[in-house]
Amino acid sequence: MLTTDDWDLATTLMEPIIATQDLKKVFRLGKVDVPALRGVDLIVQEGEFLAVVGPSGCGKSTLLHILGGLTNPTSGHVLVDGNDFITMNDSDRTRFRRHKIGFVFQRFNLLPTLTARQNIAIAQHIQGNGFNPHRFDAVVEMLGIGGKLNHKPFALSGGEQQRVAIARAVICEPKILLADEPTGNLDTENSQIVLNMLRALNRSFRQTILMITHNPEAAAVADRVVRMRDGRIVSD
């Protein structure tokens, strides 16, 4: 566990993009408290590609949700790009997420009524900086989805949907890309394609990536692998 001195040193001198100290999250189910995170200490530097592995229910997704500002921790410290989530309200975290975080989900989570192009563009629209055609073209070319832009999600394969989801996640140049089992619904070939793209994003643009996975082969693509069990990091 990080001491207060370690924490101060880490957050002031190293300026990590993600820093958590004794991070805890307890869910209340009926009258029972269920701890999901039992004190997570984690430091991630900008440009790192980090894989978080562990069995189901170990708290990986909860950690990712907290780092993405989707939910509040119960206690502890969490600094993301210098912002202390503990002191931020829901609106502040939403605004932060809009500008600094990109999500990639296992189930792709594309809006089913929109085309691939619209699914990507809506992220820019929500961010409020307007449509940036240069960035759009660059991302689309890198992910190789130029020929699929006018297709709706149901007309795309799983691999194509995930590539569109990655494009949507990075179109606004987020500080951190949070990927929740990005290859969980893909076959081996498409998994490899998606992992290669994440790797390329990390290498080419120094994109910070935090990826949750069950798959050891996927984890192997990352620079660093963190193992979780029972709501704690057990190896780093």
Place this chain on the structure above:
Amino acid sequence: MVNKMVLQNILHRPVRTAVSILAVAIEVGMVMLVVGLTTGLLHESAKRVEGVGADVLVQPPGASFFFGLTQAPMPVKIADRLAEIPRVGGVAPALFQFNSTGGLNLIYGIDMESFNRVTGGFVYHSGGPFEQPYDMLVDDWYAKANHIKVGQTLNFLNHSFRVVGIVEHGKGARLFIPLKTAQEMSGALDKASIFFVKCTDPGYTDQVITAIHQLLPRYQILSVKEYMSLMSSNNLPAMQAFLTVMIAVAVVIGFLVIFLSMYTTITERTREIGILKSLGASKTYIIEAILREAGLLAVVGVLAGIAGTWFARKVILASFPTLSVDLTIEWAARAALLAMVGSLIGAFYPALRAAQLDPVDALSYE
């Protein structure tokens, strides 16, 4: 971008979209038609009274200016005293009979000679004036609507009447019987419900009214112009209440359907709302998107409702020629406003609920 998303969402569920639009259209149509029929009935009725050609209407104390609501007879001999007033060119007594069998009909019992003096006489499409006590004149619209021809027998007020003439519409009532017959039928011998007074020149109307007031101080005396202005639903409390209730029912229907439609939409799209939240969409963004969707449904519903109402009016007039439906731009605008506001209020709670969804729960929604 939000508009594209809203449009795609609407197109994605065509049946729900159609039902929502239909509900708003019915709301608009209901408001416009109920108001149109009510005001149409009043205006048409008022125009027919104006068409008698009198300048002044004399009714007994406490009588309603809505003729069908009261018989209120007064001695018919008053007509002679009214005729003696300077500047009075003619006085026509009439006794109202209200028939409610097989439809609602106001029948004028008239003295043909005096009525012709005030009105200038009927224009006969076929047949001629009364010859027997149980003869009846029918106006052309009523005859057309009920396929009535001269010589036909009609049953009104438990009596059989022979149609002796089809006359041009627009002179008070649609059905006319002899005054004496009307008096005998109602047990109001030598009585009349109204006197139609014609001045020698319309410019003398005020003078004549003043003179009648002196002669009949407690009687209800109105110029026809004044009567025309009174014939609106605002002056008929029961009708105003009826209109208010009908409009409220229409608005509630529209509100509930939009509420239900948007509520099920939100439930169905919980995951999509979670996706938007994960992208950083604010509560305002989500509320705005849902309200825009409801607004678009309402706009299309309003346009469909207005177009449908004009079509319904044609169908109503073709099917029931004696009815009148007054459709006005003013009421179309009011109905549109009611529908828009009702729809947006109906969508507001679902929108608020969507905005307050927990993003993690929403993303895991199956």
